Amino acid sequence: MTRLACILLLLPLCLSAAAEERRSGFQDMAPETQAMQQDDTANPGMLWVLEGETLWNAPAGPAGQPCAGCHGSAESAMRGVAARYPAWDEADAAPIDLAGRIQQCRAARQGAPPLPRESEELLALTAYVARQSRGLPITPPEDPRLDPARAEGRALYTERRGQLDLSCAQCHDENAGRRLAGSAIPQAHPTGYPLYRLEWQSLGSLQRRLRGCMTGVRAEPYAYGALEYVAIELYLAQRAAGMTLEAPAVRP
Amino acid sequence: MMAPRRLLLAAPALLLLPRGSRASPEAMAEAVRGFTGGAEIRPGRVTLEISPLVENGNTVPLSVSVESPMTEAEHVRAIAVFNERNPQPHVITVHLNPRAGRAMLATHIRLATSQTLLAVAQFSDGSFWSDRAQVVVTLAACVEG
C-alpha cells in the first residue's frame, strides 16, 4: 500500500523531471552562438523578420489586400499562433503547418500568386508570424482529428530509413547529447523554426531541417509540403509541448 | 545501437574548401607586410576576441578592441585581421579616426579550419601593435549529404 502510494506520488515527479531533461538545441550551442541568437541586432534571422513585417503590410492580390488588412497588427493577431501549429485545417480536412496556413491565406484569401515552400517571401512571413510567439510555450492543439497524423509522425520518427538504416529516434532519443563528428546531437525539439542555420548561411524551415536529416542517412526525402513532414512536425510539437519558442533561432 | 563510425561516412562539406590555393603562414606574413610596409609589430594594446572552440566555421563572431584615447594627437588609424588557413590570408581592414571615439570593431567571419588569427593595429605615431588567437573549428557533423 505504501509502495503503491509512493509510486503514485512519484509519478508526477518523474514526469516533471523528464520534462526538465528536455533540452532545446539552444542549450547545446556554444555561448557565442547563443549570444548571436539572443541579440536581435546580430541574429541574421531578424533580416527575414524585418522583410516579413514589410510583406505583412504590403498590398497583394487583385483586391490589394495586405495581411494586415484582415488581421490587423501581427503583434496581437499572431501572438501565440505559431505555438499551436501544426493545426487542423477545416478546408482540406487535414493537418496543416504554419507555412502551409500562410500559403493558404495568401492564395485563397488574398488571391495573390502562391508562395512556394522555402521561398524567401514565405520564410519571411513565417518568421515574422513565428516571432510573435517568441517566449511562449509550445501548445499543441488537443483536437482529436490530429491524432492519426500524430501517430503516423511517431511511426515515421521511429522507423529506420536510408542506407545508414537509422531512425530519428536512434539519434535524437538514444544518442542525444553525444557527439557526432564534432557536433552535439540535439534532442530535435522544433523550438526555433524558421531559423538561421550557420551551415545554410540562410534562414530555413523545419521541413528543410528534416530533409537534411533524411539525406544525411542517405534516405530519399519527401517533397516539401508532404503530409509525412506535417505528421513528423505534429509529433515533434507534441514531444516538445510546453517548451519555449525561440523563433527565429540560430543553430550551427 | 547505431554505429557511430559509419556515420562519419557522411563527409563534412567544407564551404571554404579551396580549389588549389590556400593561405599559409608565409602567405599571411606577406599579407601582413602589405599592411605594415614591413614595420615592426609589437604584441600588446590590441585585444582580439574570438571563441577558442568554434562549432561552425561559417559564421564566427570576432571582435577587436585597441587601447587608445582616439584623440587627434594619438589614435588608431587602422585595424586589420589576418588568418593562416582560409583561401586568402586577409579577413578585414577597417579605417578609423578620432570621430570613431573608440578603436573597436565586431563582425562575423568564416574559418575554413582550425588556425591562428592575427589582428594588427596601426597607430597615428606609425607604430604597429597586435594580438593573436588560436581557434579550433569542430566541423559541423553535416549529416546533410
Next chain:
Amino acid sequence: MARVLLNIPRTARKGEVIAIRTLIQHVMETGYRPGADGEVLPRDIIRRFTASFEGEEVFAADLSPAIAANPFLSFTMVASTTGTLVLRWQGDKGFDQTETREIMVTG
C-alpha cells in the same frame, strides 16, 4: 535592394560614444566554392563599407571573402552634433546600397 537591419540610437548626448550595429543581406559568395554543376561560383562579395557623418568619414572597412554571409559590422562614433549618418555598402556585380539615419544630439 538588400534588406538591412540597423541598430543606431536616435538620440544621444553631446560627446557620447554611440554604438552602430549593421546587418545586411548578402550571400558573400567566396569565389572558391563549386556550385551544383561542379564549376566554381564567381566571387560575389561586398568589398567596401563606409560610414560618414555630416559628410565626414567615421569608419570604413575593406572586406574579403572571409566575412560571413549577411555581413554584420559593429563600430562606434562620437555624437558631436545633430546630423545625418550615411552608411554605404559597395561590392561585386555593381552592388551599391546606401542607408541614412538622423541622429539627434542634445546638451
